[in-house]
Structures are given as C-alpha cells and as structure tokens.
Amino acid sequence: MTAYADKTVLVTGATRGVGRQITDHVLAGGGRVLGFARQASYIDNANYTHFQVDLANATAVTAIFGEVRKKTSRIDIVINNAGVLTSQYAMIMPPAAAQAMVNVNLLAPFLISREAAKFMRKSKWGRIINIGSMAxxxxxxxxxxxxxxxxxxxxxxxxxxxxxxxxNVTCNTLGISAIDSDMLAQLPRDKIEEIIKSLPVARFADIDDILNVIDFFASERSSYITAQTVFLGGVN
Incomplete structure (x- = not known):
C-alpha cells in the first residue's frame, strides 16, 4: 500500500518536468490523477484524467472545477506544482512577466486549494501540498x-x-532546490552551481528527493503535520 492507493490526486503542471514525474509516481502507487496543464496531454493511463486550463487565468481556473465535478465526487490530495519563472533585475522586470508569476505561482494555488477543500470538507480528509522553492x-x-x-x-x-x-485537511509546502528541468534551463548554469555549492548538501536535487517529502506529507500517518515548509539541501 502507498499513500496514493485508492486516492484521487490533483496535480498541476502534470504533463511536463517534475509535474509529469509526480503524476507517474502517483499512478504507479495506485492513485487516480486529475491533471491540470495548459497543454494537451498524451498520458495514456485509465486512471489519468486531463483538464486543459491556463493557470494564469483566474476565471478559467475557477470554472474548470465545474468540469472536475462531472468526473469525480472527491479530491483527496492536491499537489500545487505548476510554476513560472522570469529571472530579471527588478528595475527592468516586464510587468506582464511579474503578473504571470503572481497569477500562476500564487493566485492559482489559492483558487485550486480553495475549490479542492470543498471536496475534502465533505470527506473529512485531505492533503494540500505546495511545491515551493529555495528562492x-x-x-x-x-x-x-x-x-x-x-x-x-x-x-x-x-x-x-x-x-x-x-x-482533517493538512497544508504543507516543499521548498525544492535546483533540479534539472525546463525552468532551470532558463537560468545561467554557473550562477545555479554557485548557489548549489553553498548548500550544506552541495548537489542538485533529484526526483526521489522531491517524491520522498511529497510521500511524507501525503501519508495517512502525517495527520499531525501541517503548516510546515521543508526545504531540500539544507536551505533554511
């Protein structure tokens, strides 16, 4: 038995990068996945249901839950994984890029957690797990x-x-360190390596580091763990 057996898990950014690996992990653990992503999905699994939605659009995020309710009466776990990054000095940061980060990285998780919590309130059980950052x-x-x-x-x-x-709903955050991904590829590699060298555990994260903490937060045994942020690599 895993933390996901017979659970319905909503994963944002489900089709690429870390989100895709989380999705595959949940499916392998016997869970059902509701995947949110801007792109179409090519995940071929009977326990995967895809919802194409632009997480930068607050109206669309709220509206998609009407479609979710047609597919399921329960959401047990939410993993707010999707994120966007524009790294730029503040004085020249494009306002549109700043707004997109606010919309996807903060407002969308708020709306998704709020709507999912309405399902969890009925079942008296739930886990909300946010993917944060060492930044x-x-x-x-x-x-x-x-x-x-x-x-x-x-x-x-x-x-x-x-x-x-x-x-009986817990809410926690995992602050991940650098992991090879499309997002990381946007940043100067030498700058990232400087940051990694400064960490107590001076290496890049791998997917098992991330899944380990997600599994912990999702576990039935973690009902007394809430309002916590766990950073990888010794960040504090």
Missing part, C-alpha cells in the same frame, strides 16, 4: 517576484492549515 529563503538577485510568490505560497498554506484543520 523563498535564499532570495537570489533577479528573483524578486518569483521568490516573493514562493514565500507567499508557504504563508498561504500556513493560513489555510488553520482554516481547514477542523475537517
């Missing part, structure tokens, strides 16, 4: 808005933990 703690130059949205994600989870705790 929230390290505050690297060029990442002012990105870091702020990821710090806000932890605060969002902490407040929701208080609001949703009465119906």
């Amino acid at each position: 929230a703690s390290l505050e690297p130059i060029g990442d002012s808005v990105y870091a702020a949205t990821k710090a806000g994600l932890s605060t969002l989870a902490n407040v929701m933990a208080k609001e949703f705790g009465t119906f």
Whole structure:
C-alpha cells in the first residue's frame, strides 16, 4: 500500500518536468490523477484524467472545477506544482512577466486549494501540498517576484492549515532546490552551481528527493503535520 492507493490526486503542471514525474509516481502507487496543464496531454493511463486550463487565468481556473465535478465526487490530495519563472533585475522586470508569476505561482494555488477543500470538507480528509522553492529563503538577485510568490505560497498554506484543520485537511509546502528541468534551463548554469555549492548538501536535487517529502506529507500517518515548509539541501 502507498499513500496514493485508492486516492484521487490533483496535480498541476502534470504533463511536463517534475509535474509529469509526480503524476507517474502517483499512478504507479495506485492513485487516480486529475491533471491540470495548459497543454494537451498524451498520458495514456485509465486512471489519468486531463483538464486543459491556463493557470494564469483566474476565471478559467475557477470554472474548470465545474468540469472536475462531472468526473469525480472527491479530491483527496492536491499537489500545487505548476510554476513560472522570469529571472530579471527588478528595475527592468516586464510587468506582464511579474503578473504571470503572481497569477500562476500564487493566485492559482489559492483558487485550486480553495475549490479542492470543498471536496475534502465533505470527506473529512485531505492533503494540500505546495511545491515551493529555495528562492523563498535564499532570495537570489533577479528573483524578486518569483521568490516573493514562493514565500507567499508557504504563508498561504500556513493560513489555510488553520482554516481547514477542523475537517482533517493538512497544508504543507516543499521548498525544492535546483533540479534539472525546463525552468532551470532558463537560468545561467554557473550562477545555479554557485548557489548549489553553498548548500550544506552541495548537489542538485533529484526526483526521489522531491517524491520522498511529497510521500511524507501525503501519508495517512502525517495527520499531525501541517503548516510546515521543508526545504531540500539544507536551505533554511
């Protein structure tokens, strides 16, 4: 038995990168996945249901739950994984890029967690897991808005933990360090390597590092773990 056996898990950014690997992990563990992504999906699994939605569009995010309700009466676990990053000095950051980070990295997780919690309230059980970033703690130059949205994600989870705790829903955040991905490829490799060298565990993350903490947060045994942020690699 795994944390996902007979569970319905909503994963955002489900079709690429870390989100795709999370999706495959949940499916392999016997779970059902509701995948949210802007792109179409080519995941061929009877336990996977795809919802094509632009997470930058708050109206579309809220509206898609009408489609979700046609497919399922329950959501047990939410993994808010999707994120966008524009790394740029604050004085020349395009406003549209800043707004996109706020919309996808912070507002979409708020809306998704809120709507999913309505399902969880009925079943009196749930797990909301946010994928944050080491940027929230390290505050690297060029990442002012990105870091702020990821710090806000932890605060969002902490407040929701208080609001949703009465119906047995936990809310936690995983602050991942650098992992090879499309997002990381946007950044200068030498700068990333400098940051990695400064960590107590001076290596890039791999997917098992991430899945290990997600599994912990999702576990039945973690019902007393809420309003926590766990950073990988020794970031604090």
